[in-house]
Amino acid sequence: MDWTSAAEIAEKVCTGSWTATAVIDDALARISAQNPRLNAFTLVTAERARQEAAHVDQLVAAGKNPGPLAGVPFAVKNLFDIQGEVTLAGSKINRDLPPATADATLIQRLAAAGAILVGALNMGEYAYDFTGENLHYGPSRNPHDLQRMSGGSSGGSGSAVGGSLVPLALGSDTNGSIRVPSSLCGIFGLKPTYGRLSRGGSFPFCPSLDHVGPMARTVQDLALAYDALQGPDDRDAALAERATEPVGVLSNDLDPHLRIAVLGGYFAQQGTDASREALRRVADALAAQATIEIPEVIAARAAAYVITNAESSNLHLPNLRTRAADYDPDVRDRMLAGALLPATAYLQAQRVRARFQKIVAEIFSQYDILLAPATPMTAPAIGQKTMELGGEEMLVRPHLGLYTQPFSFIGLPVVSVPLQLPDSLPIGVQIIAAPWQEAKALQIARVLEARGFRSAIPQT
Known part of the structure; x- marks a missing residue:
C-alpha cells in the first residue's frame, strides 16, 4: 500500500x-x-x-x-x-x-x-x-x-x-x-x-x-x-482558556502583509555551513524583510537550563536517593546537579525568563514571523560526544538544542520545516510565531512546502 x-x-x-x-x-x-x-x-x-x-x-x-x-x-x-x-x-x-x-x-x-x-x-x-x-x-x-x-x-x-x-x-x-x-x-x-x-x-x-x-x-x-x-481538559492545570482555535485548510500562497525577520547574531555564529545555508534558503523563499538580533538570548538559554535542572531534579528526588544506579549516568548527574542548585538561582532564572518574554514580545510588535535554524548541524554519529561549532569544540548532547531552548523557554509556537541540501543529510529551520499564533507558523510552513521544502525521503 x-x-x-x-x-x-x-x-x-x-x-x-x-x-x-x-x-x-x-x-x-x-x-x-x-x-x-x-x-x-x-x-x-x-x-x-x-x-x-x-x-x-x-x-x-x-x-x-x-x-x-x-x-x-x-x-x-x-x-x-x-x-x-x-x-x-x-x-x-x-x-x-x-x-x-x-x-x-x-x-x-x-x-x-x-x-x-x-x-x-x-x-x-x-x-x-x-x-x-x-x-x-x-x-x-x-x-x-x-x-x-x-x-x-x-x-x-x-x-x-x-x-x-x-x-x-x-x-x-x-x-x-x-x-x-x-x-x-x-x-x-x-x-x-x-x-x-x-x-x-x-x-x-x-x-x-x-x-x-x-x-x-x-x-x-x-x-x-x-x-x-485541541480543547479544554481538567487533567492539565496549565491549559489556557483559549485552548481551541482550529487552523483548518492551509493555503499555498504567502500573505504579502506578513512581516518576516531572520534571526542573526547568536543564531548564525555558532552553527555549521548546513544550518546557515538552510536558513538562507528559507529566508530567500519567503523574501524575509530584515535580519535582527535578540538581546540576552545567551542568558535566556542559561536560565532555561537552570529551570530544567531544578524542576526535573525535584520530581526525581525520591528515586535519586534510592535508585540512582538505575538511571543513565548522564541523566542522573544532570539531575543531581539540579538538586544542588540554591533557590536563589531558580528565582533569578525565572526573573530572566520574565525579562526575556518582554524583549521578545516587543520584537513581535514589529514582526509576525521569526526564522532561525532548528539545529546547528545535521545528525551526528551515534555515540559522538563532541562537535565543532563556531571554531569551538562543544558537547553534542546539550548543544543540539542551541537554537531551540530560547523559544520553548518562553512558550512560543514553532514549526520545524525540513530541507535537504545537496549531498547532505536533512536539517530543519524554525518558523517562530507570537504566542497563540500557531496558524501563522503553520501557514508559512505550508507555503514553504509548496515551494519545495518537503519531508526528506530516506535512501537507506
Missing part, C-alpha cells in the same frame, strides 16, 4: 477506496520489517489497532462519519499513557509502575478523530536528551543514515515518521525535543504555545516548560492532528 500522508489515508478510508483494516495491516507490516533497523518502537499495540480499525470500517459501512483522521495509524512517545500498558518514559525505573488506567488525553482525541494507535515510541530517558540515544532500550536510529542520531528526546517519533512507519506521531518538547528530531530526521514538527495542548496523562519532565505536539510528513497532516488535539 502506497500512502504519502495522513490526509490521503483518511480521504480514501472515508470514501471506501481503502479499508482502515488494510491500512493498519500495512502499517504493522512496515513496523515489523523496519523497526529492527530503526529501533523506533518499544511497544506495538497490534491487537488494539486491529480492533479499532474494524470499528472505523463499520462506521464507514454504516454511512457514518468516522472522523477527519479515519484509519490513520499513529504512535506516541512512550511518556504518554496507554491504557493497560506501563508508561516507560524511556526509563528502567518506570518498569515497576502499574499499567495506566486510561489513555492520555491526546491519544483519546486522536482516537475520537478516527486515528488508530499502533504503539509507543523510544525516547531519551525521562526526556532529558537531545540525541535519541537510550541506555536501556538502545538508540533510535536516523532513517537517512542508520549510524546517525535521530535526535531527542522524541527520537523514536522522528525515526518512525521519518522512516514512513507511520504518517503521524506525538512527541514532547521541553527544550527542543520535537524540533531537534524533526530537523535531524527531515520531517515537520509543531511545538505549540505553552498551555495550548493538554499534557494530561503524560509523564512530566519540567512542568513549567513541558509542551506536547504532533510530528508528521506534511504540513496539512500536522494541522489536521493539531486541530483534533
Whole structure:
C-alpha cells in the first residue's frame, strides 16, 4: 500500500477506496520489517489497532462519519499513557509502575478523530536528551543514515515518521525535543504555545516548560492532528482558556502583509555551513524583510537550563536517593546537579525568563514571523560526544538544542520545516510565531512546502 500522508489515508478510508483494516495491516507490516533497523518502537499495540480499525470500517459501512483522521495509524512517545500498558518514559525505573488506567488525553482525541494507535515510541530517558540515544532500550536510529542520531528526546517519533512507519506521531518538547528530531530526521514538527495542548496523562519532565505536539510528513497532516488535539481538559492545570482555535485548510500562497525577520547574531555564529545555508534558503523563499538580533538570548538559554535542572531534579528526588544506579549516568548527574542548585538561582532564572518574554514580545510588535535554524548541524554519529561549532569544540548532547531552548523557554509556537541540501543529510529551520499564533507558523510552513521544502525521503 502506497500512502504519502495522513490526509490521503483518511480521504480514501472515508470514501471506501481503502479499508482502515488494510491500512493498519500495512502499517504493522512496515513496523515489523523496519523497526529492527530503526529501533523506533518499544511497544506495538497490534491487537488494539486491529480492533479499532474494524470499528472505523463499520462506521464507514454504516454511512457514518468516522472522523477527519479515519484509519490513520499513529504512535506516541512512550511518556504518554496507554491504557493497560506501563508508561516507560524511556526509563528502567518506570518498569515497576502499574499499567495506566486510561489513555492520555491526546491519544483519546486522536482516537475520537478516527486515528488508530499502533504503539509507543523510544525516547531519551525521562526526556532529558537531545540525541535519541537510550541506555536501556538502545538508540533510535536516523532513517537517512542508520549510524546517525535521530535526535531527542522524541527520537523514536522522528525515526518512525521519518522512516514512513507511520504518517503521524506525538512527541514532547521541553527544550527542543520535537524540533531537534524533526530537523535531524527531515520531517515537520509543531511545538505549540505553552498551555495550548493538554499534557494530561503524560509523564512530566519540567512542568513549567513541558509542551506536547504532533510530528508528521506534511504540513496539512500536522494541522489536521493539531486541530483534533485541541480543547479544554481538567487533567492539565496549565491549559489556557483559549485552548481551541482550529487552523483548518492551509493555503499555498504567502500573505504579502506578513512581516518576516531572520534571526542573526547568536543564531548564525555558532552553527555549521548546513544550518546557515538552510536558513538562507528559507529566508530567500519567503523574501524575509530584515535580519535582527535578540538581546540576552545567551542568558535566556542559561536560565532555561537552570529551570530544567531544578524542576526535573525535584520530581526525581525520591528515586535519586534510592535508585540512582538505575538511571543513565548522564541523566542522573544532570539531575543531581539540579538538586544542588540554591533557590536563589531558580528565582533569578525565572526573573530572566520574565525579562526575556518582554524583549521578545516587543520584537513581535514589529514582526509576525521569526526564522532561525532548528539545529546547528545535521545528525551526528551515534555515540559522538563532541562537535565543532563556531571554531569551538562543544558537547553534542546539550548543544543540539542551541537554537531551540530560547523559544520553548518562553512558550512560543514553532514549526520545524525540513530541507535537504545537496549531498547532505536533512536539517530543519524554525518558523517562530507570537504566542497563540500557531496558524501563522503553520501557514508559512505550508507555503514553504509548496515551494519545495518537503519531508526528506530516506535512501537507506
